[in-house]
Amino acid sequence: MTSAPPTKARAGHIVAWTLVSVLVIVLAVFAWIGVRAYLAYGHLTGAQATAREVAADLSDPTIATSAVPQIANDTAAARELTSDPVWRAVETLPWIGPQLQAVSTIAAAADQVASEALSPLVEVGTTFSLDTLRPVDGTFDTTPLESVADAAATGASDVGEAAASVHAIDSSALLPPLQTAVTEIGVLLDQTHTAIDAVAKAAVLMPAMLGSDGPRDYLVVFQNNAEWRSLGGIVGATTVVHTDAGSISLGAQASSGDFSRYDGGVIPLSDEILAIYDDKPALYIQNITQVPDFSLSGELAQAMWLRETGQTVDGVIAIDPVTLSYVLEATGPVTLPSGDVLSSDNAVSLLLNEVYQRYDVPAEQDAFFAAATAAVFEKLASGQADPATLISALSRAGSERRLLIWNADADDQSVLDGTTLQGDLPVTDDSQTTFGVYANDGTGSKMDYYMQLDSAVGWCSDGGETSDAALTVRLRDNAPADAANLPSYITGGGGFGVTPGVTRTVVYLYLPEGSEVVSAVTTGTVTTTGFGGGEHDGRRVLTWSTDLTPGQESTALVRVRTPHTPSLSVQETPTINTADTASVALSCEVSG
Structure with a gap:
């Protein structure tokens, strides 16, 4: 056998050792990456667990003072482990590179939040206590x-x-577990941003609204969810809250009967609004929340109050009995002059149904509402409400669009931009597609106490620049079978041409901006008229009207073609059962 020449043999050994060396280096690099990824995962998991414990009770910022440093230690370690030169070099490789980039981006984002964003709040939290927000002798x-x-x-x-x-982060190239992690972290960061942004906005706006820079007057309007309007319910009672240097006092009170009808409207309405709603929102205080835009409601209420009293208020605040029930969780029960004990458990049923069965005269009903308002206000002003529970209650009401605020001062109002407190029309942009479902009573009654409104949305096709989205809306009448025998103030007594016991509802369906209707039909146990509608501020509006008797229901199915966005949602009239409504099945099989 002839042996290989020494030169070739030597070359072969060099190539072999080179390949072995490269393999060893590659293995070492991946071992290095693997170990560091494992350690980083441990730190991020620890930070996430601690963050969840803090998130379980965000009503008191002092809770985070001890937890944030621990989170920051974990996130800093994870960021260091995923940002060394070896890791960065491997990020440039195909397939594995995007995975590592995603991990390092998450680690950097988490560390930015823990080490940079929350640290200043922790420093403030060491000296801040929610008890300092308790009013003393009616002054904050x-x-x-x-x-x-x-x-x-x-x-x-x-x-x-x-x-x-x-x-x-482009999730399309990521492994499924990492895709899920990116989505979850994104949602967590959005929630954290919303919470801290709310604190920032409150810290700027609340002192001004409490009169830190001079006296202010706010008109508080109470929406009655037993008679639906787009933003909640008819305005049945109003009161002025006066603030000055942190002190709060109640001013004049009025009921809807104290407001006269305004021939031609108290302020001009746009042609678009007139085409859909006629001029009723500008004629009656009860209808100022019929258009689902609280900036218009605020202007209408301010103008109506000025015409009736000569007083110009600085803003308008809307609440409903459900909000009051949340507040009563913080104040505890209050005893009314009537002897009734108003609590978080009975506020909704007492104020929206029992009072109408007890009192036939509207003036007596108004007196009951005024007494309830004064009793709760007195307890708040005396500092008897638990601050943490109160903040949680108001936050919940705001997230459910039950607490709405309009400031006449544009700078003050701009502080609330992007929050649910403004009661804006549904927004569709590059990140979200939003439908609007707004229910209105057409019976002139309090029958909506028994009505249930449910809705659902979903994409009917995946990806692409445009997709089909479906909206399903269901109305159900849960009134007792003998509803026709209820007091006439509840049934409406046939005053608007609706037989007692029948509930007429008009629903305004706001379609996403830039969408095109594919189909729209109604189904259910009753026959309804076809869709009417118009256009409002770039949004197609479908109007749907139905008459229901106890036990009946009707469903609207709408399908539209619209640019595809990461988020799809529906903005709905808050009802007394919004938080626990039964789910309705989404249907993409719409024809018609």
């Missing part, structure tokens, strides 16, 4: 809120940047 000290403003604004900005970096 706004200084603690003002001390939080800068830290909260900085924190909101940093969290917003972190959330944007995670949302920018």
